[in-house]
Amino acid sequence: MNTKINLLVIDDDDINIFIIKKIVEKTGYEAKMVAKTNGLMAIDYLKELIESDQVLPHLILIDINMPVLNGWEFLDAYEKLGIKTEIDMYMLSSSVYENDIEKAKTYKTVKGFISKPLSIERLVELFEGKSLDSIQP
Template sequence: MMDNKINLLVIDDDDINIFIIKKIVEKTGYNVNMVAKANGLLAIEHLKATFGHTDFPQLILIDINMPVLNGWEFLDAYEALNVTKKVDMYMLSSSVYENDIEKAKTYAKVKGFISKPLSIERLIELFKLLA
């Protein structure tokens, strides 16, 4: 159990996935402030609003297929923000396309590709990497 609060941003347009991730977060035993945004544009607006604040995310889980700004477009928009703070980002997708997995590797900020559904063990692993 960590005393420090972990700020987690989940970018996904599927309410069921958000619900599942929220339940998994609760079961980790970590102190987590989870914010969910339904698309990349809302996530970028959230990042701009929390920039320089203590609730700026340390971990971002990004779905690929979303309306308005998809996961790839979010990453391009994120690059333009010139964030200097260390943020761990992972693509979290149900995509099984090898080209999506390969494309994720082309983004320096993306640490990995996680296939849905997210497991408690995998999330705890990600939280430990933040320390």
């Protein structure tokens, strides 16, 4: 049985979303990528998945600087959802500010900080870190 990796990308930059989609395709993994252009849209999407009892993302990549709800506000709203399933979340940002990297460490849901641009090798590492035995490249 081949399980897809469900990837949620939260980024307001269409070019970054396009690049990540191409990188996902080049990993060789079967992955379903959903992109939301701000944190509020992502929260609404997660609520829809929960209400309709659908599979939650295995991995979420979150940009910091976005309109409506930025990455930090998304994380605050996410924690209020009370999701028990562990989802690997990474901040994906062009920010080089040390305080952003340190702030990311204060969220228990955030596994790490990735500087843009995302590489194929880095995404493969994230996919391989998933504990889903049935995911095959």
